[in-house]
Amino acid sequence: MVSAIFEQIVNGIVSGSVYAIVAVGMTMIFGVLRAINFAHGEYYMLGTFGAWFAIEYFDLPYPVAIVIGVVATAVIAVVVGQFVMQRIVGAPPETGVLATLGIALVLQNTVILVFGGGYKFFSGGYIEPVSIFGFTLAEQRVLIIIVCILVFVGLELMVTYSRMGKAMRAVSQNIECCAVVGIDVPQVALRTFILGACLAALSGVLTAPVNVSVYGGMGEIITFKTLPVIIMGGLGNVRGTFFAAMILGIAESLVATYVGLQFRDTVGFATLMLVLMWRPHGLFSAQARF
Amino acid sequence: MSPNDLSLPAPRRDLRLPFGAALAVAACLAPLFLGNYALHAIIIALIFLLPAHGLNLLVGYTGLLSLAQAAFFGIGAYTSGLMAVRFGTPFYLNFLAAGLLAAAIALPLGIPALRLRATSFVMCTLGFVIIGQAIAKNWISLTRGDMGLSGIPKPYFALGPASFTISGTTSFYYLVLVIAVMATLAAYLIVRSAAGRNMVAIRENETLAESVGIPTWRYKLVVFMISAAFAGLGGSVYAHYLTVVSPLTFQMYYSTTMLIIVLGGGAGTISGVVFGSLLFVGLSEALRVAPEVRMIAYGFCLLALVFWFPKGFAPLIDRFWSFLRERK
Numbered sequence: 320m321v322s323a324i325f326e327q328i329v330n331g332i333v334s335g336s337v338y339a340i341v342a343v344g345m346t347m348i349f350g351v352l353r354a355i356n357f358a359h360g361e362y363y364m365l366g367t368f369g370a371w372f373a374i375e376y377f378d379l380p381y382p383v384a385i386v387i388g389v390v391a392t393a394v395i396a397v398v399v400g401q402f403v404m405q406r407i408v409g410a411p412p413e414t415g416v417l418a419t420l421g422i423a424l425v426l427q428n429t430v431i432l433v434f435g436g437g438y439k440f441f442s443g444g445y446i447e448p449v450s451i452f453g454f455t456l457a458e459q460r461v462l463i464i465i466v467c468i469l470v471f472v473g474l475e476l477m478v479t480y481s482r483m484g485k486a487m488r489a490v491s492q493n494i495e496c497c498a499v500v501g502i503d504v505p506q507v508a509l510r511t512f513i514l515g516a517c518l519a520a521l522s523g524v525l526t527a528p529v530n531v532s533v534y535g536g537m538g539e540i541i542t543f544k545t546l547p548v549i550i551m552g553g554l555g556n557v558r559g560t561f562f563a564a565m566i567l568g569i570a571e572s573l574v575a576t577y578v579g580l581q582f583r584d585t586v587g588f589a590t591l592m593l594v595l596m597w598r599p600h601g602l603f604s605a606q607a608r609f
Numbered sequence: 610m611s612p613n614d615l616s617l618p619a620p621r622r623d624l625r626l627p628f629g630a631a632l633a634v635a636a637c638l639a640p641l642f643l644g645n646y647a648l649h650a651i652i653i654a655l656i657f658l659l660p661a662h663g664l665n666l667l668v669g670y671t672g673l674l675s676l677a678q679a680a681f682f683g684i685g686a687y688t689s690g691l692m693a694v695r696f697g698t699p700f701y702l703n704f705l706a707a708g709l710l711a712a713a714i715a716l717p718l719g720i721p722a723l724r725l726r727a728t729s730f731v732m733c734t735l736g737f738v739i740i741g742q743a744i745a746k747n748w749i750s751l752t753r754g755d756m757g758l759s760g761i762p763k764p765y766f767a768l769g770p771a772s773f774t775i776s777g778t779t780s781f782y783y784l785v786l787v788i789a790v791m792a793t794l795a796a797y798l799i800v801r802s803a804a805g806r807n808m809v810a811i812r813e814n815e816t817l818a819e820s821v822g823i824p825t826w827r828y829k830l831v832v833f834m835i836s837a838a839f840a841g842l843g844g845s846v847y848a849h850y851l852t853v854v855s856p857l858t859f860q861m862y863y864s865t866t867m868l869i870i871v872l873g874g875g876a877g878t879i880s881g882v883v884f885g886s887l888l889f890v891g892l893s894e895a896l897r898v899a900p901e902v903r904m905i906a907y908g909f910c911l912l913a914l915v916f917w918f919p920k921g922f923a924p925l926i927d928r929f930w931s932f933l934r935e936r937k
Contacts, residue, residue: 355728406916412727413674414915417872421911424865428904436901539861543739546732585743588736595729596721 326454327572333460333529335568336467340522341541342548342560343474344515350491350555351511354407354415358399358423359519360542364535365392366520367441367527368430374443381443385524392520393513395426400509400516408508409494423542431535444528459528466525470518471561478557487511491555540584547591553601562603636786640779647895648778654891655789656846660863661870661882662796663839668868669876670800671832672812674727677718677734679863680741681711681837683854685844687745690758690854700764700775704788704845711841712834719833723826735861742859757855764849785846792839797879799835808832809877840867862904866890869907872914875921884923 345359370388373379379387399422407415445458478484486507489497497504523541527533548567552559567587575583594602640648660678667673685707692703722733745752752758764784765774775784799805810818811825819825848854866889874885889910893903914921 355732403912416674416728416731417868417911417915420865420868421908421915424904424908424911426908428901428908432899432901432905543735546735550729550732579747581747582743585740588739592721592733592736595725595733 323576324573327576328569329454329456330460331569331572332565333463333568334571335565336463337522337526338541338544338548338568339467339561339564340470340525341519342545342552342564343471343557344518345545346549346552346555346557346560347474347487347511348404348515349549351487351508352404352407352415354410354412354419355546355549356512356515357416357419357542358426358538359419359515359545360538360540361423361426362392362396362516362519362538363523363541364430364538365395365426366517366523367533367537368434368535369520370443370524370527371439371441371533374441375439381445381528384443385521388524389517389520393517396513396516397509400512404512405505405509408504423539427535427538434535436535438532438534441527441531441533446528457529459525463525463529466521470521471557474557483507483510544584544587547587547594550591551594551602553603556601556603559601559603563601640782645778648782650891650895651887652778652782652785652850653894654886655785656843656850657866657870657890658789658883658886659792659843659846660836660840660867661874661886662792662879663836663843664867665871665876665879665882666796666799666808666832666839667836668871669878669882670805670808670812671829672815673723673829673833674731675734675833675836676731676861676864676868677722677737678836678840678867679859679861680734680737681715681840682844682847682863682867683738683741683745683856683858684711684714684837685841686848686854686858687752687758687844688841689845690761690848691751693761693849694758697762699766700849701766703849704842707845708838708842711844712838715834715837716830719830719837723829723833735864738859738861738864742856745856745859752856755856757853757857758848759853761848761852761854763852781850785850788842788846792842793879793883796839796882800879804828812877865904865907869910873910873922875923878921878923881921881923884926885921888922 341359341363344362345356348354348356348359366388368388369391370381370384373384373387374381403418403422407418445462447458448455449458449461450456451461476484478488486497486502489500489502490504490507494504497507519541530537544567548564549560551566552561552563567590570590571583571586574586639651643651660682663681664675664678667675688707688710689703692698692706693700698706718737722730722737725733746754748754763774763776763781775781800808807818807823807828810821810823811828815825844858847858869889870885871882872885873889874883875881889907893906898906918925
């Protein structure tokens with residue numbers, strides 16, 4: 320019994336890691352652009368499709384497919400960033416919501432139009448089980464957890480020490496002052512956005528071997544799951560996002576086992592609404608920043 | 610500028626009355642000229658007009674961006690469908706019940722949601738759609754889950770001993786036309802009333818509106834409920850027209866479509882919404898555009914609307930009109 324619960328928690332940590340990598344990009348984009356990116360899950364989908372395409376049509380090995388998925392997403396993110404996201408800087412909140420909704424529609428349906436709406440089989444990844452501390456876990460799941468930790472350590476270091484990270488923090492605090500001291504705000508916004516999109520793509524490619532199926536509408540679900548995470552974590556709060564993602568992942572996993580699989584996908588939004596009502600600034604931020 | 614130009618411009622002829630009359634005649638005679646498929650397209654457009662009017666009151670007049678319309682649309686569709694299938698009640702009862710129930714459910718949802726601002730409110734309303742879908746899928750004893758409700762009867766009216774059923778496309782067209790005209794009139798009356806002006810005041814500056822004594826909180830709540838009622842009524846007609854309802858009625862697709870109608874037609878205008886639903890739903894339905902292509906077009910429309918045409922595409926038509934007039 321105890322080990323069964325523990326196993327569910329480990330599973331929850333794996334899906335929490337997936338959400339965390341996607342959500343951290345979204346929360347950083349919010350910090351800089353003050354806009355919720357409703358299209359964020361689509362980059363997750365694009366990354367997965369890029370990798371699937373590389374494997375299916377060119378027979379490339381999985382590690383190369385990861386790179387291709389991420390790079391393909393980065394290229395699309397550059398275009399979207401140049402033409403859309405940079406315009407959102409300093410615009411009213413409705414602008415961000417509607418523009419990113421528009422992008423989500425375009426990206427998702429273009430993929431469905433090109434590749435068809437059906438489920439596709441993703442072959443690749445490391446699905447051999449390994450045993451750690453008496454658990455058997457697919458290698459891919461271990462990889463996801465490791466990448467998640469690396470991403471968060473890397474981001475923490477970047478945000479704290481690098482020039483780019485300092486610029487990002489500055490922009491998230493005061494756009495006018497940044498412009499005064501010579502920080503190129505649109506450039507920072509663009510780079511943050513591309514970084515976030517690439518992280519989402521990376522998460523998508525890493526999860527694909529676990530989920531096995533790939534389809535055009537998969538991004539929407541990820542967007543819906545990421546929204547609660549970034550709200551719970553406190554918008555713009557990198558560390559809070561990590562814990563919130565883990566909480567959601569574990570909660571989903573436990574609900575799926577002990578309440579019913581069909582309720583899994585509502586956990587996120589139910590928590591989202593509760594958090595919005597009682598602690599609108601999130602569980603991990605001391606006070607409302609936005 | 611020559612002195613002659615200083616004189617007042619010639620008074621513009623008010624074209625609204627003749628234009629409206631022509632539109633009314635065209636709407637009444639449409640079944641004589643259009644095939645069944647074109648009528649079907651117009652029916653769908655007119656059905657979507659109802660939730661769009663509701664959303665327009667919310668987005669265009671009160672300034673609250675909401676994605677919850679699909680949730681109330683679905684609630685209306687299920688209410689109407691369930692009543693018709695389980696109890697065999699006549700159409701007008703189902704129709705009214707759908708609107709009332711949607712408004713009643715909007716009250717407890719609106720109280721917490723409307724305390725949120727801007728983006729948080731949008732996300733919360735999105736949550737209603739997702740949770741609505743989950744309930745429709747999982748409350749199997751009531752909604753039959755993923756199988757959905759099928760065999761919802763075509764609208765039938767029973768007044769005393771007389772009863773008749775609306776079955777053909779043409780008669781359904783007239784039914785929907787009457788409902789759509791009444792809804793448009795209702796929206797028009799709301800907007801023209803003192804309450805409508807107060808709503809605009811809330812949109813423009815909520816703090817100022819509050820300070821001149823407008824009970825903004827109550828207004829927002831009531832408008833949210835009215836918009837839900839409109840969506841519920843639309844859902845009811847939709848259920849009776851398609852004769853099936855499934856959990857997929859609770860889908861972002863519907864919220865997005867309604868948003869496009871309102872923003873594309875011109876938020877904050879009644880005629881713009883009518884124009885929007887005919888253009889974005891009617892035309893794309895009539896041209897049999899594949900849903901993916903339609904959604905891509907909607908996506909680009911959203912981007913264009915946000916960045917270039919914040920007042921919707923209606924002003925473009927206006928400009929086109931005046932361009933034609935000046936050429937004469």
